[in-house]
Amino acid sequence: MGAHDKLVMGEKLHSHRIGDGTGTTGNGIDLSGIKCSISPWTYFKGAIAHCMVWGGLQLGALSPVVTLATYQLLGPRCAVLFLAFAILSVLAPSRHSPAFCRFYLGSAACVGGSTVWVPDKILQLLQGRGYLVCFHPHGILPLGFSFNGALRVKAEAPEQFLPASFNFPKDCNGVQAPVLWRVPFFAPALRMWDACTPATKGNMKKLLAAKAAFGIIPGGSEDVAIHEHGKENVYINSRYGFIKYALQHGYSLILAYTFGENDQFYSLSCLRPLNLWLVKRFGFVLPIFWGKTFFPLLPRGGGLNTIYGRVIHLPTIHDPTFEDLVKWHALYVEELKSMFDEYKVKFGFGDRAGLVVSPGGAMRCGDEVFGVAEGALRSFIESSRWFAALIPRGLSGVEMSSLPTVSLTLAAAMDFGRVVHGDVVVIQAGAGGTGCAALAALRRCGALPMATAKKQCFLRVRCGVQNVSSTRSGQTFLLDFFENLPPRCLGASFMVNSLTHDDFIPRGLSILAPGGRAVELGKLRVWSVQAVNRFREDILYATMLLGRCH
Known part of the structure; x- marks a missing residue:
């Protein structure tokens, strides 16, 4: 071996x-x-x-x-x-x-x-x-x-x-x-x-x-x-x-x-289909590319x-x-x-928080900021003002440095889900960073959250989620969901999934109501949009990575 x-x-x-x-x-x-x-x-x-x-x-x-x-x-x-x-x-x-x-x-x-x-x-x-x-x-x-x-x-x-x-x-x-x-x-x-x-x-x-x-x-x-x-x-x-x-x-x-x-x-x-065809047919590719504005052949650095x-x-x-x-x-x-x-x-890019030492735009030297930046663990970094925001009063940089990626992921998922008051929403792995943020957002908009987690007591006591099931067994998750489903409800309106073991993907898709939506945050053994359409044609599905949703 x-x-x-x-x-x-x-x-x-x-x-x-x-x-x-x-x-x-x-x-x-x-x-x-x-x-x-x-x-x-x-x-x-x-x-x-x-x-x-x-x-x-x-x-x-x-x-x-x-x-x-x-x-x-x-x-x-x-x-x-x-x-x-x-x-x-x-x-x-x-x-x-x-x-x-x-x-x-x-x-x-x-x-x-x-x-x-x-x-x-x-x-x-x-x-x-x-x-x-x-x-x-x-x-x-x-x-x-x-x-x-x-x-x-x-x-x-x-x-x-x-x-x-x-x-x-x-x-x-x-x-x-x-x-x-x-x-x-x-x-x-x-x-x-x-x-x-x-x-x-x-x-x-x-x-x-x-x-x-x-x-x-x-x-x-x-x-x-x-x-x-x-x-x-x-x-x-x-x-x-x-x-x-x-x-x-x-x-x-x-x-x-x-x-x-x-x-x-x-x-x-836009030339990707043509280039893939050229590679398959003739074994070469003809990309159109440019680097520096003043001399396109030079890399951007x-x-x-x-x-x-x-x-x-x-x-x-x-x-x-x-x-x-x-x-x-x-x-x-x-x-x-x-x-x-x-x-x-x-x-690459990561969450960070720190002090402005060389300001640009509306920020001033000494401002406390958080956001996403390249090489986030370095002592000094350069970042666009579009990737940084001021830390609110009363919060520390340690607290805020854990939020950018979680918040961006949640914002993209909620935008796709179009959650409204009264919707039943399933959050898989709800005890994680994105899961906890999603549960807090769902409470504010009046949705009914249902979650899975290993730390079920944590979600019930600290996050106030009543309907919590196991991440270990897909069958237990199905039984708990239908047991706690409100009367005359056809299923969940939206699901955020990151579990791929024990048939959690097909089981999660099966609990969605007609016209429901599902976002996949996982990266290994996930289903493609075509596979989901063959399984259920009456739902909308997207796989999402930070910076891309398709």
């Missing part, structure tokens, strides 16, 4: 940052210095490196269009010359250049610095062989994969990009889409990096047979197709290939997530933080069945979500 390891909170995190012109190494879990100060000269050099590499990718992808435009504007000779130069860039031999790797890593200044975070347990594993680092998400450009992976080892003077304590294998590698090696003006960069291999079946088997340590981006081109700025979209549900190869060779999977990857560029999400947060040790199964693939793929997805939930507050 395989096993999976989780980082225990308080375990030391080793970190190393590039992009500030020096390189910074740190230990511990103090995240106050995630963002670095970058000089204009360092940023300028990084911008040149970024545009040379990724501008070459864009120029190469558009080379047919550029050839036609050159023919129309400058004549056939210039068009033939450009086309010959493009073909030569693909066919001409080039070899590994540590100096070029060093030059490219300087472009981390464009994103505001790039930091890799590794806990003790995983750091020891990274110094060996026979593991596969799975990077998420891809983003528009795989910046986290390139900055915080094998390229640090391949660069000139690697000790500046990776301290001795990390000690990654010198022959570590990565795999990328084979089509990239046929893109003019970008293929030479890949060969000079010598940190990537075309992701063909043969190359994968060679790396696995040699027990090499290498990285992949499981989401691939589909990740690019579903990219949305500011949203953490990951394409993983139908990816079984890397699981199969890892099982056949008994590899360990290291899950790595780059926070800030999807914030570097904007893209046209804000910093990248790649956390190597989970390990899954797979058994060796030479001929895995489909059931084996589904089992281990499900564990992988669950661990990926768990890792994201654990670190999203540290590196």
Whole structure:
């Protein structure tokens, strides 16, 4: 049997940052210095490196269009010359250049610095062989994969990009889409990096047979197709290939997530269906994206933080069945979500409260505020005034810092539920933060709340809820609900659900009155809208995450 390891909170995190012109190494879990100060000269050099590499990718992808435009504007000779130069860039031999790797890593200044975070347990594993680092998400450009992976080892003077304590294998590698090696003006960069291999079946088997340590981006081109700025979209549900190869060779999977990857560029999400079709039919994607206003190819910045947060040790199964693939793929997805939930507050958005030290808008220095902010555990943060509010008199920052996410979730759920006086409303897991807030809101609007909770006495005594059932048994919940249902009532008007075990989803949907509404707050094993429509066509259903409801 395989096993999976989780980082225990308080375990030391080793970190190393590039992009500030020096390189910074740190230990511990103090995240106050995630963002670095970058000089204009360092940023300028990084911008040149970024545009040379990724501008070459864009120029190469558009080379047919550029050839036609050159023919129309400058004549056939210039068009033939450009086309010959493009073909030569693909066919001409080039070899590994540590100096070029060093030059490219300087472009981390464009994103505001790039930091890799590794806990003790995983750091020891990274110094060996026979593991596969799975990077998420891809983003528009795989910046986290390139900055915080094998390229640090391949660069000139690697000790500046990776301290001795990390000690990654010198022959570590990565795999990328084979089509990239046929893109003019970008293929030479890949060969000079010598940190990537075309992701063909043969190359994968060679790396696995040699027990090499290498990285992949499981989401691939589909990740690019579903990219949305500011949203953490990951394409993983139908990816079984890397699981199969890892099982056949008994590899360990290291899950790595780059926070800030999807914030570097904007893209046209309306082209998602077209891009998904292109990937399925032709294996490539043509996103339309932009970063900085004054130069769209440059990323917007804000910093990248790649956390190597989970390990899954797979058994060796030479001929895995489909059931084996589904089992281990499900564990992988669950661990990926768990890792994201654990670190999203540290590196993404989270609840916070504090004092204004540099005011903007209507706020003043010294004002006590609460809200949602990026990197909420840092000592100093930058936040838009739209994500902050003044703390009311008589309340402390400790109390208010627990409310933003709960309140936003509740507001979105109640807006969908359209609860009015006299409605019967079911709140699953009512003793949680969102549950308690929902029960208080329901009392104010005159609705009749019915809840489930492990702490049933707490809800009855402290929250004043009379009808409380168990979260352990779905059958007990059904019996208690119908026993306490008011006379001549056809069922609940609204349900907020977060329980997925013991058939709580179908049982909860069955108690809704015709025209009832249900919001799903859970993330694992939830039902899709299509599945609910097949179960009951006379109700409205939505799954909700903070920042998205569909």
